[in-house]
Amino acid sequence: MFKLEAKNLDLFYGNKQALKNISMGIKPNTVTAFIGPSGCGKSTLLRCFNRMNDLIENVRIEGEVLIDGRDIYHSRINLDDHRKKIGMVFQKPNPFPKSIFENVAYGLRINGVKHKKFIAETVERSLRQAALWDEVKDNLNKSALALSGGQQQRLCIARALAVEPSVVLMDEPASALDPISTNKIEELVHALKSKYTIVIVTHNMQQAARISDKTAFFYIGELIEYDDTSKIFTNPGHEKTQNYVTGRFG
């Protein structure tokens, strides 16, 4: 049984086709890396899983996207409830202009959770999971914007975890961060694997090799190769993949 699945997925921005007949399945509690040159469609596919592409005008989608076996584009699901099950971390840290505490509590508050103790516990647990608790525990009421970029990104991860999703989508989460912060995020991804299904888009080949179980290589809207990470990086079955992971293009 796959956690996430795409079946014959086509996506168009106006007349331009951004995804071509993508079919792939992602198992629960794995880390899957999407790699490929810019504009290859990897972020677009990632954003299909929580329907963030709906926000863009003139997007047309054909085929199926299944979460736990349910088609999220065609069955009658409540989009807001669906997104609560799928956490997302963006390329640039995007903390809300609120306190650190309120950022993490946001997902609970919009769900109408009022229980103060429960909120406080969830905030602490999420911050611990995101390996940020020790750095911020004395400043929970400080503005999140006062944190460093790496801390902000971990705060955004904590914010996503607070609503207890089963999937975490990460769109180049470390591309705007320094090496130390990047390392922390990678350790975090590793630690979170036991509880969550993680899909991570990255431009950094070493990162993909270090943290993922499976790797998918995309090129101009097509899924070229999807296999175990070790195989993709040592013995890829496709020449384009070989050229890309060895840095000959892209």
Add this chain to the structure above:
Amino acid sequence: MNSSRINRIIDQLFKVFAIVCTFIGISVLGVLLFDVFSRGLERLSWDFLTNLPSRFPEKSGIYTALYGMVWLLVLTILISFPIGIGAGIYLEEYGKKNRLARFIEVNIANLAGVPSVIYGILGLQVFNRMMQLGNSLLTGALTLALLILPVIIVSTREAIKAVPKSLREGSLALGATKWQTIRRVVLPSSMGGIITGLILSISRAIGETAPLIVIGALVYVPFVPKGPMDEFTVLPIQIFNWTTRPQQGFVINAAAAIIVLLIFTFFLNGIAVYLRNRWYRKLKG
């Protein structure tokens, strides 16, 4: 003379020109303030603020005008703020970006440029006559609300537009509905800009005379208004009224009233600056 020397001279000349330009603006304000203060300052007193209008300039005060102005402002705020902010939110967050939206956008910008006296004529016809509200506070407030609505809508939109898309996406990705996203993320982030627009629009409303004269507010009002359906007068009209009188005493009264009006406006602008700064500081932590 070589070219670099010429360039230096031009550079200096432009600097002098810029200084002169700045000086002209400031000196006009200086002359105005000096003129008004030198005539009106001696007339300013508690009595002047609390006296009713009178035939005798020494006994005349601006009590009714002040009272009417506060009434008018409160009503105008109550009418225009919710509508203006609501329209701004709709246009920016909900409205589709199609040809109709652009048409509306251009026309709202146009409305902001319509001379205020035209609004007065509209108010006279629609509110005063068709809706039979007479030359009441309500007519005045509705007319002023129409006048400042475009300013509020445009500034609300600009403030909302400045909120990064990534914040909206962050909220929606957590499962927030559109309204939750607007209320909890977009509006708090843009409130500094919205408040600034609101107070600037109110500053504009305070100074307006023409539309109020047209709707029929230029009347002798011996009593303060008790409710929104009462007749009223406001400071600019009182000033206008006094400057048309031949007696020197009323000119002095006008100058004193101008001082009060200026203080009122500066005070409001001060609040705007204070609120905006406080808001930004709160956001930055």
